[in-house]
Amino acid sequence: MASPTRYPLTWPEGWKRMPSYQRKRATFKSQGKSLTVFDGVQRVLDELERLGVHQDDVIVSTNLQTRLDGLPRSNQGRPGDPGVCVYWQKSAKEPMRCMAVDRYDEVQDNLAAVAATLEAMRSIERHGGAAILDRAFTGFAALPAPAAGQRDWWTVLGLEPDADVEAIRRAHRALAARVHPDRQGGSEALMAQINTARDAGLKKWGVA
Incomplete structure (x- = not known):
């Protein structure tokens, strides 16, 4: 597949978009304070690390400009499209996976939603459902990025x-x-x- 871009957002082909008027304000917090983009990114990376995916094999795609390390930079204005898509590949033998969320009106909250979903799916593995988890992630195989x-x-x-x-x-x-x-x-x-x-x-x- 064509390589997804970190910026601007590469939304996976075939994934339905949330109309802007239906997006919600989220309630994700970090130590009782409002979540930052850095917090959201770190949550995603931490969850993928627990799944055995190294940061170098992760692409966080948003409409926020990136830092030198390729991750979204904080302290930017809210983009018109707050959607996020996280692409990862555990090994060269496995297909690239992706998870896209644009349910909320802030980038950091959509990142936190990705992390929460990954955590929930990881709990399947903790309870002995490794095969179920593998089949579940098959559904997140990345479709070719649109040209x-x-x-x-x-x-x-x-x-x-x-x-x-x-x-x-x-x-x-x-x-x-x-x-x-x-x-x-x-x-x-x-x-x-x-x-x-x-x-x-x-x-x-x-x-x-």
Whole structure:
């Protein structure tokens, strides 16, 4: 499958999206305080570590820009699309797995939901259901990531489908500053992808 990106969000093909108006405010806490993105990421990594998956074999995909280690960076504004998808591969002999959540309106809470789900599934193994656990995780085998031309423009730009012209242009400028071919880690392919997404979004509003 095509390698999923850490940023922007690579939502797995075939996974249903939660409409923005149905997303909820979560109640996840960390030591009695509001959860941070760092807390959410660490919970996911800890649960996968307990399943024998090393951090180097995990991709946390969100619409938050990443740190140097590739994990989502805290202290950013809330993205238009707070969905998260965690991809992992325990060994080269096993298929890549993924788990995607966009039920809540904050990235950190969707990360915590992934971690809570992993913890619940891990409890199956603790109670002697290793074979059941393996079959359960088979259902999380990652489908091929959609090709760049097949991704919705708002997903590429990290926006909602009803984003207005200014939001589209603002998101495009921010991404262009990051993926421009002259920037480290940028490329002509990524730049073309966000340009195509911008044009598709503006076309919706009748703007060239």
